Amino acid sequence: xxxxxxxxxxxxxxxxxxxxxxxxxxxxxxxxxxxxxxxxxxxxxxxxxxxxxxxxxxxxxxxxxxxxxxxxxxxxxxxxxxxxxxxxxxxxxxxxxxxxxxxxxxxxxxxxxxxxxxxxxxxxxxxxxxxxxxxxxxxxxxxxxxxxxxxxxxxxxxxxxxxxxxxxxxxxxxxxxxxxxxxxxxxxxxxxxxxxxxxxxxxxxxxxxxxxxxxxxxxxxxxxxxxxxxxxxxxxxxxxxxxxxxxxxxxxxxxxxxxxxxxxxxxxxxxxxxxxxxxxxxxxxxxxxxxxxxxxxxxxxxxxxxxxxxxxxxxxxxxxxxxxxxxxxxxxxxxxxxxxxxxxxxxxxxxxxxxxxxxxxxxxxxxxxxxxxxxxxxxxxxxxxxxxxxxxxxxxxxxxxxxxxxxxxxxxxxxxxxxxxxxxx
Numbered sequence: 001x002x003x004x005x006x007x008x009x010x011x012x013x014x015x016x017x018x019x020x021x022x023x024x025x026x027x028x029x030x031x032x033x034x035x036x037x038x039x040x041x042x043x044x045x046x047x048x049x050x051x052x053x054x055x056x057x058x059x060x061x062x063x064x065x066x067x068x069x070x071x072x073x074x075x076x077x078x079x080x081x082x083x084x085x086x087x088x089x090x091x092x093x094x095x096x097x098x099x100x101x102x103x104x105x106x107x108x109x110x111x112x113x114x115x116x117x118x119x120x121x122x123x124x125x126x127x128x129x130x131x132x133x134x135x136x137x138x139x140x141x142x143x144x145x146x147x148x149x150x151x152x153x154x155x156x157x158x159x160x161x162x163x164x165x166x167x168x169x170x171x172x173x174x175x176x177x178x179x180x181x182x183x184x185x186x187x188x189x190x191x192x193x194x195x196x197x198x199x200x201x202x203x204x205x206x207x208x209x210x211x212x213x214x215x216x217x218x219x220x221x222x223x224x225x226x227x228x229x230x231x232x233x234x235x236x237x238x239x240x241x242x243x244x245x246x247x248x249x250x251x252x253x254x255x256x257x258x259x260x261x262x263x264x265x266x267x268x269x270x271x272x273x274x275x276x277x278x279x280x281x282x283x284x285x286x287x288x289x290x291x292x293x294x295x296x297x298x299x300x301x302x303x304x305x306x307x308x309x310x311x312x313x314x315x316x317x318x319x320x321x322x323x324x325x326x327x328x329x330x331x332x333x334x335x336x337x338x339x340x341x342x343x344x345x346x347x348x349x350x351x352x353x354x355x356x357x358x359x360x361x362x363x364x365x366x367x368x369x370x371x372x373x374x375x376x377x378x379x380x381x382x383x384x385x386x387x388x389x390x391x392x393x394x395x396x397x398x399x400x401x402x403x404x405x406x407x408x409x410x411x412x413x414x415x416x417x418x419x420x421x422x423x424x425x
Contacts, residue, residue, distance in 0.1 A: 063088050063109040063417055067387045073329075073376030075123035076395045076404075080109070080381075085131055087116040091396035092123070108400045109417070113154070120166045127157070127166045135161040135173065157183070158203055165215045170222050172213040173203060178229055180210040207268065216243075216280025216328075225278045225285055226268070233275040233287060234268040242314025243283045243298040245271045249314055272316055281328035281375075286335075287316065294323040294335060303361025304331055306345035310361060320363055329375030334382075335363065342370040342382060350378040350394035351411040367413055381416075388418030 066082035077091025118129040125139025136154040163174040181203040212227040223237030277288040284298030295316040296305040325336040332346030343363040372383040379393030391397035
């Protein structure tokens with residue numbers, strides 16, 4: 001009777017432990033070690049799964065203890081990558097992989113996943129390149145395998161990827177052989193594909209010999225800029241306000257969508273040569289040439305181009321020299337010069353310039369010792385040489401504050417990671 005009671009007790013315990021199918025195999029183990037062995041096996045399997053990076057295991061310490069090497073600011077959220085490949089984020093829920101039960105806003109940095117070397121995000125989704133060069137995505141209305149649903153967990157897209165640029169309706173992907181691939185949300189976005197076939201949610205080959213790409217615009221004004229391996233810059237898509245930079249205002253091609261007729265270039269057109277970097281915004285573009293000179297074109301209604309005027313340009317205009325990095329936001333631009341100084345211009349109504357003013361049509365010095373910068377819609381994030389992360393503007397900067405209200409916007413840089421919060425004077 002006592003033995004029977006003990007046997008029932010062990011059976012009940014085993015039924016509460018996953019992987020109970022292994023029970024028959026473990027019967028040969030001595031009774032007093034049976035339960036311990038099963039628990040050990042259970043923990044071992046969980047550790048193996050966690051090592052793959054898909055379980056959102058919280059690191060033992062905060063982001064303060066890690067060296068940040070990349071930052072991505074977008075609509076109302078920010079993503080950062082640490083030196084050891086950890087991906088952290090804060091702000092709007094959907095691109096952060098927080099799940100449907102999470103709060104709408106994440107005010108402070110949270111750990112998302114491991115083994116990440118690059119990230120590109122938009123208002124509703126995120127794409128990451130992992131250290132094995134595989135490309136993964138998640139968010140709202142994601143096409144990744146021929147179906148379009150909300151993805152609350154990472155979905156594999158393709159392998160052998162070295163670069164990606166994404167928008168709410170379109171993503172462009174570069175593989176290690178420098179081939180360019182297009183991933184569209186739906187067939188109505190053919191104007192941005194620059195190819196003859198469309199497969200929703202399936203990457204389609206566009207061209208070869210590409211080393212960099214940037215997707216700009218919004219809604220039905222998507223446009224693409226690519227740098228080929230010979231340094232030439234090519235563009236296609238919407239040409240609103242001469243945003244492609246080829247000297248024309250309205251192209252001859254048209255596309256009928258639900259919102260009316262879209263005027264666009266369906267196939268790539270040559271813009272300029274000797275380009276080493278390009279960044280696109282809502283309807284303007286910035287390009288760095290091999291000599292470090294910075295050039296701009298497109299909409300300039302709020303001084304977005306930085307040429308000292310509010311006149312839109314349909315051909316590239318020179319802005320400044322000795323530039324090593326540039327990031328274009330919704331309506332403002334940030335540039336890093338060779339000496340590490342950070343400069344800003346464009347719309348500053350929400351504090352995104354960091355100047356304390358509401359805008360500038362010419363470059364204004366912001367801070368020194370900057371190694372990376374990312375301009376979002378209404379906020380900006382920068383990494384300094386000491387590894388500290390700084391932010392300013394409207395929204396969620398990662399300092400635990402909700403800065404969506406006018407009186408709470410950070411009009412000048414605030415130190416987010418790397419010590420106590422204070423304003424840079």
